[in-house]
Amino acid sequence: MEKLLNWGLLSTAKINQALIKPINASKRTRLLAIASRSQSSADAYARENKIPRAYGSYEALLADPEIDVIYNPLPNHLHAEWTIKALRAGKHVLCEKPIALTLAEVDEMIAAAKETGNVLAEAFMYRHHPQTLKVKEIVDSGVLGKIQLIKGAFTFTLDREGNFRQIKEMGGGSIWDVGCYPVSYARMIVGAEPVEVFGWQVEGPSGSDDSFIGQMRFANGVHAQFDSGFKSPSRSYIEVVGSDAVLKIPSPFKPRKNSELFLVRDEVEERIKITGTELYLGEVEDICDSILLKKPQRIPLEDSRENIAVLLSFIESADKKKPVLL
Ligand SMILES: NC(=O)c1ccc[n+]([C@@H]2O[C@H](COP(=O)([O-])OP(=O)(O)OC[C@H]3O[C@@H](n4cnc5c(N)ncnc54)[C@H](OP(=O)(O)O)[C@@H]3O)[C@@H](O)[C@H]2O)c1
Known part of the structure; x- marks a missing residue:
């Protein structure tokens, strides 16, 4: 029998609520x-x-010898520090x-994972969902023709007074919080890194x-x-424009259990239904596969x-008000 992790x-963190159900659901x-900076809030x-x-x-949690995996949903500026501490304490880490x-x-962080032999994974939950795997399959099948343009967005109204998302030193900014998704999605679809980026910020x-408004140029002629x-x-949306057809993804980053894609050819829209899974279960199962079965991480x-290199280039471009070559 497999070991229980x-x-x-x-x-x-608020996002814990998305993980508790899948961690409890996985076999x-x-x-x-749970650890908190105060005992009363942890209790x-x-x-x-x-x-x-x-x-x-947090130190007391890392010192618990029975803990195998740490979920790190700290504010962005604490991801590296506490992930490295957790890896060095002998834990595997799923880091937001x-x-x-x-x-x-x-x-x-990569060096600490290698040195300790513990698994470290970034919690981009959408990458594991069947809808995302289907999108990649459709794009790679060639049905869209030559890919020309990928467009996307992720916005919302932030109404959490004093939250780290609005504090620069804590990794605040919409590009870090939600812009990271369309950037990651476009790179996944193209299967390569951009050679030039240009960004503007408010x-x-x-x-x-x-x-933040950004565009990327890839060496194979794709723009995003x-x-x-x-x-x-x-x-939130992603649209992949090819020479022969367009693929529309209305919920690319938070697909529901049953989601839909739209393939538009000759002005005719074909609906593609996807039977998905619980959104956050995929990242839990993927890290279990890596830890228990030594499978490569998705x-x-x-x-x-x-992805971080591209996000940093966007911030540099917005600061300098110039395109940045990668
Ligand atoms: N994948 C997704 O769908 C998704 C969605 C939302 C957020 N996220 C990511 O998850 C992470 C957390 O986001 P969130 O909105 O859940 O965070 P949050 O509610 O603001 O919570 C962050 C937690 O960090 C702890 N903390 C430690 N030092 C802190 C400090 N100096 N200031 C404030 N809090 C501090 C606090 O917990 P204690 O008081 O208990 O110590 C706090 O509750 C971010 O990296 C974000 O990008 C991912």
């Missing part, structure tokens, strides 16, 4: 502990969510996106962006455009590194 949640995982969270162990510091804020941090009070932001209603760490 015990998970610990690093903090009482290979058990949610064993309350453990009670509400029926988690057996509650720790009043963006995996880190500099390439030096990503390289240190700055918020702390200097991070409230909205996206916008991300905190100041408009909830919007999102290799080099892919996570390249």
